[in-house]
Amino acid sequence: DIQMTQSPSPLSASVGDRVTITCRASQSITRYLNWYQEKPGKAPKLLIYAASSLQSGIPSRFSGSGSGTEFTLTISSLQPEDFATYSCQQSYSTPYTFGQGTRLEIK
Amino acid sequence: EVQLVESGGGLVQPGGSLRLSCAASGFIFSSYWMTWVRQGPGKGLEWVANIKQDGSEKYYVDSVEGRFTIFRDNAKNSLYLQMNSLRAEDTAVYYCARGITGFDYWGQGTLVTVSS
Numbered sequence: 001d002i003q004m005t006q007s008p009s010p011l012s013a014s015v016g017d018r019v020t021i022t023c024r025a026s027q028s029i030t031r032y033l034n035w036y037q038e039k040p041g042k043a044p045k046l047l048i049y050a051a052s053s054l055q056s057g058i059p060s061r062f063s064g065s066g067s068g069t070e071f072t073l074t075i076s077s078l079q080p081e082d083f084a085t086y087s088c089q090q091s092y093s094t095p096y097t098f099g100q101g102t103r104l105e106i107k
Numbered sequence: 108e109v110q111l112v113e114s115g116g117g118l119v120q121p122g123g124s125l126r127l128s129c130a131a132s133g134f135i136f137s138s139y140w141m142t143w144v145r146q147g148p149g150k151g152l153e154w155v156a157n158i159k160q161d162g163s164e165k166y167y168v169d170s171v172e173g174r175f176t177i178f179r180d181n182a183k184n185s186l187y188l189q190m191n192s193l194r195a196e197d198t199a200v201y202y203c204a205r206g207i208t209g210f211d212y213w214g215q216g217t218l219v220t221v222s223s
Contacts, residue, residue: 001169032208034208034209034210036152036210038152042215043202043213043214043215043216044144044152044202044210044213045213046209046210046211049208049209049211050208050209055209055211087151087152089152089154091207091208091209094154094157094166094168095154095166095167095168095169096142096154096157096208097154098151098152098153098154099151100151101151101152
């Protein structure tokens with residue numbers, strides 16, 4: 001199985017900050033990488049698919065990059081509603097494993 | 108509006124069985140792969156299983172292979188997860204989600220608790 005490792009966790013930041021979360025795969029997954037936002041009591045929300053494609057309806061302050069084994073999710077200017085947990089997921093081969101999640105906290 | 112509504116969760120003893128359902132609406136259900144994802148208490152998301160549009164292909168995470176069965180009824184726009192031989196480590200919120208890569212719609216989840 002492909003292991004997905006995220007860093008850092010947790011991550012403390014302030015409103016207006018630019019933050020980057022990294023996700024590393026244990027083997028190449030080309031660009032089969034997706035990012036989700038999780039909030040308690042809510043269904044996870046797809047933010048980015050295929051490493052860098054912004055899901056419809058997601059604000060442009062969210063962006064993704066990377067290929068192979070290293071990927072990043074960047075939030076250009078944190079808004080209060082962005083404090084949540086972010087998880088990466090590979091869809092290169094089953095089982096489609098998730099990272100352990102990065103909790104983004106208010107500093 | 109796309110909606111996915113799970114049901115069927117509850118408290119079950121170890122070794123017991125449970126069938127989860129996911130009712131889909133607002134899209135052409137038969138055109139999409141569908142997936143079950145779970146999240147244990149205090150844990151990250153875990154992909155459980157998925158199924159092709161016509162049910163001809165199914166894939167499972169190793170930890171549930173042979174115990175869980177994913178299936179669908181396209182006439183009823185419904186996805187199912189039959190869970191047998193349940194273990195304490197299967198305790199989780201179970202979500203159904205649309206798609207095979209990048210799950211763009213999720214249900215609100217149904218809680219399964221395996222405990223004596």
